[in-house]
Structure formats: structure tokens, C-alpha cells
Amino acid sequence: MTQTPVAPAVPGASTPLGEAGEQAGRESSAERVRVPVRVARGRVASYVALTKPRIIELLLVTTLPAMILAAGGLPRWSLVLATMVGGTLAAGSANALNCYVDRDIDALMRRTTHRPLARHDVSPTGALVFGLVLGVLSVAIMALATNWLAAGLTAAAIAFYVVVYTMVLKRRTAQNIVWGGAAGCMPVLIGWAAVTGSLAWPALVLFGVVFFWTPPHFWALAIRYRDDYARAGVPMLPVVASPQRVAAEIVAYAWVTAGVSLVLWPLATGWVYGVLALAAGVALVGAAHRLHRSTARGANAKAAMQLFHLSNSYLAFLFVAVAVDTLVR
Incomplete structure (x- = not known):
């Protein structure tokens, strides 16, 4: 019985196995390209x-x-x-x-x-x-x-x-x-x-706003992460002082911040800024007092984070008010 001769396999021939091998090779090459790209992106993201x-x-x-x-x-x-x-x-x-x-x-x-x-x-x-x-x-x-x-x-x-x-x-x-x-x-x-x-009084007043705003802003965060700072040996005020003292100082700084912000009204801005700064100051001081009341009840972590987030919004809102007032006038 005569057998039909079988042609020898040719490397790279178009067979299911050959196509799979080519596809695997292409995927392997693509992966070798992607890995350095991912590494580079990760390094950039880290910096x-x-x-x-x-x-x-x-x-x-x-x-x-x-x-x-x-x-x-x-x-x-x-x-x-x-x-x-x-x-x-x-x-x-x-x-x-x-x-x-x-x-x-x-x-x-x-x-x-x-x-x-x-x-x-x-x-x-x-x-x-x-x-x-x-x-x-x-x-x-x-x-x-x-x-x-x-x-x-x-x-x-x-x-x-x-x-x-x-x-x-x-x-x-x-x-x-x-x-x-x-x-x-x-x-x-x-x-x-x-x-x-040069520098002038309005710039120094704005400097003062941020200066007095910083302690209540950061101490509110430090209340939440008090144990972290204690573990690292960093003497943030909530680590070394009683919660009542910290809350009282936050209230004091909030009032000073709001007060200093209003100094800019007659000095360099108009009524638009004055109204907005007054409203923002009421919100900041109110949040500080809520933290103080929560501390008296022995549970201030939630109120502290509320103050922290509100303080971010306060500063942004106040400086946007400066820009809006100036452009309106």
C-alpha cells in the first residue's frame, strides 16, 4: 500500500501551533516593553x-x-x-x-x-x-x-x-x-x-491670616493621628497636652484667624470680601467650638477631622473672596 509522503515541518509555517508560537512571541516582546514602561511610570510617580x-x-x-x-x-x-x-x-x-x-x-x-x-x-x-x-x-x-x-x-x-x-x-x-x-x-x-x-501691609495681613490659621488646621489633624506622633516621638501639642487644652487653643486661634481676616476689609478690599470673610469666619469659629464641646464629652476625633476639612475649605474660600472682590471692584 503506497503511503502519501508527509512534508517536513517548516519553521514558522502557518499552522495552529506556529501561529500560537508567533502570538506568544509577540506578547512576550510586548510584555518586555511594557515592564520597563511600568517601572519608569512608577518611579516618576514616586518622585x-x-x-x-x-x-x-x-x-x-x-x-x-x-x-x-x-x-x-x-x-x-x-x-x-x-x-x-x-x-x-x-x-x-x-x-x-x-x-x-x-x-x-x-x-x-x-x-x-x-x-x-x-x-x-x-x-x-x-x-x-x-x-x-x-x-x-x-x-x-x-x-x-x-x-x-x-x-x-x-x-x-x-x-x-x-x-x-x-x-x-x-x-x-x-x-x-x-x-x-x-x-x-x-x-x-x-x-x-x-x-x-516690594511688600506692603495687605500682604502682611494675608500672611497673618495663614499664620494663625495653621495651628488649628494642623492640630485638628494631629488629634486624629495622636498615636502616630506619639509613636514617632514627635511632640505635637495633642501628644503632650490634655485634649481640653488643645481644644481651647484651637478655639483661640480660630477667633484670631477670623479677626485678622477682617482687618483686610478696610485696608485693601471692599464689601464683597468683607461679607464673605465674615461668613467664613463664623463657619471656622463654629467648627472650633463644636470640637471644644465634643472634647468635653470625651469624643473629639470626628469633630477634629470635620474641622480639618473645613479649615482647608475656609482658606481656599477666603482667598478666592480676595480675588473676586478685587476683580469686581
């Missing part, structure tokens, strides 16, 4: 996380209205862009260097264990170099695109936050956030100086 973008957003919210008030209207767009970019890089630099210095305690606190250095997603040397480069770029942009006063204030803000607050005050005194919080007030002065090349 971006070092800058604490959510904090930067709040800082920029105070910068632009200060510029609008200083200019008596909209400043030229190129100046706004340069100031915003420089401010973003400066805040990112300060935050990245803060992460570098605080990498030991960040690893101990549940609130911060996700940060890149605590997770070992970024090396300490990488974070240090990254923070320094951002700082140099920010000051250079401010010097070239705005003026030397704004550039000097930018450098001072970075140095104050990293050296005075993070390295000196944070682990040594319960008043750390009171005085260290001055760094977060600097964007107001930087924005004003970028427009005018």
Missing part, C-alpha cells in the same frame, strides 16, 4: 509623591489671589505662570527635603508609611538630590522671571521649612507648627513681591 501635590495645591491657592490684589486686577499671564511654576517647584523642593529628613519617623507612622522613602521606592540620596535640584530651579526661575525680592523670599521659604521647622522645631517643641508654619505663609509674600517688587 512626584515626594513633593506632596495636595499641599502644593493649597499653597498656590493663596499665591494667585495675593498677586491679583497686589496688581489691582489680573497681572500679566507670563508673570503669573512664572510665579506659579516657581512656587510649585519651591514647595516640591521643601516637601521632598522634608521627606528626606523625616524618613525615619515616616516609617513609624501609619499615616505616612505609604510615602516613597518609607516604602523604599526612592533612595535617600535620590530624594535629597531631587529636592535640591527643584529648589535651585525654583529660585532661578523666580530670579529670572520676576525679581530678586521674590527669589530671595522663595529661597528663605525653602530653608525655613526644611531647617527651622523640620530639623530644629518639629522634634523639640510642642510649638513646632506655630512657628514652623510661617513657611506656609510665604507664598502670599512671594506672590505680592513678584507683582510689586
Whole structure:
């Protein structure tokens, strides 16, 4: 019986097995391409996380209205862009260097264990170099695109936050956030100086608003994460003082914040700002008193977080009111 000869298999021939092999090869090649891309994206995301973008957003919210008030209207767009970019890089630099210095305690606190250095997603040397480069770029942009006063204030803000607050005050005194919080007030002065090349009383009043707003804002958060700070040995006020004292100080600072905000009304703004600032102040003070009453009942964690979130909205609302009032007038 004659058998029909079978042709030998040809490599790469179009057979189900060959097609499957080609498909597997293509998928393998594609996967080899995707893996480095995912790694690169993850590395970029880790470096971006070092800058604490959510904090930067709040800082920029105070910068632009200060510029609008200083200019008596909209400043030229190129100046706004340069100031915003420089401010973003400066805040990112300060935050990245803060992460570098605080990498030991960040690893101990549940609130911060996700940060890149605590997770070992970024090396300490990488974070240090990254923070320094951002700082140099920010000051250079401010010097070239705005003026030397704004550039000097930018450098001072970075140095104050990293050296005075993070390295000196944070682990040594319960008043750390009171005085260290001055760094977060600097964007107001930087924005004003970028427009005018000088400083004036309205800028200092806005500085005062942010300065007095910072303790109740941050202490409310520290109440929620008291055990974290205690575990890390950081003497935030809620760690070293009684809940009643903390609540009382928050109430006092809330009243001062609201009061200082109203000083701007006759000094540099009109009735639109005055009405909005008064309403916002009532909301802030009311939340502080609710926290005080909750503390007296022995349950203040929920009220503390409500105050924390409201304080964020308060500051944004107040500075938007500055801009709206100026543009309306």
C-alpha cells in the first residue's frame, strides 16, 4: 500500500501551533516593553509623591489671589505662570527635603508609611538630590522671571521649612507648627513681591491670616493621628497636652484667624470680601467650638477631622473672596 509522503515541518509555517508560537512571541516582546514602561511610570510617580501635590495645591491657592490684589486686577499671564511654576517647584523642593529628613519617623507612622522613602521606592540620596535640584530651579526661575525680592523670599521659604521647622522645631517643641508654619505663609509674600517688587501691609495681613490659621488646621489633624506622633516621638501639642487644652487653643486661634481676616476689609478690599470673610469666619469659629464641646464629652476625633476639612475649605474660600472682590471692584 503506497503511503502519501508527509512534508517536513517548516519553521514558522502557518499552522495552529506556529501561529500560537508567533502570538506568544509577540506578547512576550510586548510584555518586555511594557515592564520597563511600568517601572519608569512608577518611579516618576514616586518622585512626584515626594513633593506632596495636595499641599502644593493649597499653597498656590493663596499665591494667585495675593498677586491679583497686589496688581489691582489680573497681572500679566507670563508673570503669573512664572510665579506659579516657581512656587510649585519651591514647595516640591521643601516637601521632598522634608521627606528626606523625616524618613525615619515616616516609617513609624501609619499615616505616612505609604510615602516613597518609607516604602523604599526612592533612595535617600535620590530624594535629597531631587529636592535640591527643584529648589535651585525654583529660585532661578523666580530670579529670572520676576525679581530678586521674590527669589530671595522663595529661597528663605525653602530653608525655613526644611531647617527651622523640620530639623530644629518639629522634634523639640510642642510649638513646632506655630512657628514652623510661617513657611506656609510665604507664598502670599512671594506672590505680592513678584507683582510689586516690594511688600506692603495687605500682604502682611494675608500672611497673618495663614499664620494663625495653621495651628488649628494642623492640630485638628494631629488629634486624629495622636498615636502616630506619639509613636514617632514627635511632640505635637495633642501628644503632650490634655485634649481640653488643645481644644481651647484651637478655639483661640480660630477667633484670631477670623479677626485678622477682617482687618483686610478696610485696608485693601471692599464689601464683597468683607461679607464673605465674615461668613467664613463664623463657619471656622463654629467648627472650633463644636470640637471644644465634643472634647468635653470625651469624643473629639470626628469633630477634629470635620474641622480639618473645613479649615482647608475656609482658606481656599477666603482667598478666592480676595480675588473676586478685587476683580469686581
